[in-house]
Amino acid sequence: MNVKKVCIIGASGKLGQYMVQHALDRGYEVIGVCRERSVVKLDAFKERITIMPGATNDRDVIKQAVEDCDGVLTVLVPWGMKQYSSGTAQAVLDYASPGARLIFSCGWHITMDGQDAYSQSFKRFEKIAGWFGRLIRVVDIDDQVEACRRVFASDTKWTVVRGSDLEEGRSHGLPVWSRHVGDPILESNITRRVDYALFMVVALENDELIHEAPAIVGCQTPSALAHKTVS
DSSP states (O other): OOOOEEEEETTTSHHHHHHHHHHHHTTOEEEEEEOGGGGGGGGGGTTTSEEEESOTTOHHHHHHHTTTOSEEEEEOOOBTTTTHHHHHHHHHHHHSOTTOEEEEEEETTOOSSSOOOOOHHHHHHHHHHHHHHHHTTSBOHHHHHHHHHHHHTOOSEEEEEEEOSEEOSSOOOSOEEESSTTOGGGTTOOEEHHHHHHHHHHHTTOGGGTTBOOEEEOTTSHHHHHHHHHO
8 A cells, every 4th residue: 555644643652753753754744643732742743744632532633633644543542431542443433534544553452353362460460450540540441442342343444553561772673473462472572662663654554464453572572583583
């Protein structure tokens, strides 16, 4: 797919800012959506992108932002208890241009086919984090699950990129991926955030990832290198 104009929803966050830079590096026209109070975080890009302030689950904001975009990169953030993730996802699904590539970010806890194999420690952490987030009404993991359910049910050209644990640092290159958490190549469970953003942007023009939910890991991690050696 030939991509020229992209919308990045959640552009002011760490992952979003990396995606903005990768998109600009590829010569894309960039529309960035973020909350009004976070616009200042995009000052480094303000002369090179169009910034649309507003809540990312505001349907009017999303409708305007994604108009005529060839691709939409969406950070599905499970903030609050007001269907933030599912509201954002639904607005993108409803208003993106026909045929646009839609790339969504989430974590390994999302499963598309139920075939992912999670460690006991991973499941315990997810349960505790979800319970505590709901208790203090800050995070709603269940709503992120609902958002991805809606994406999976859509007939749009979507990809859901499931990130491992993240760290900062210089790029190691494009992450490797597998269809299921629990596969040996993913065992290291760490990816540079800048490289997660790179995978999201590269996915825009990779039609092999349409209707896939790749779980990613850094390409220089021990498990990725071991898999490469075996291959």
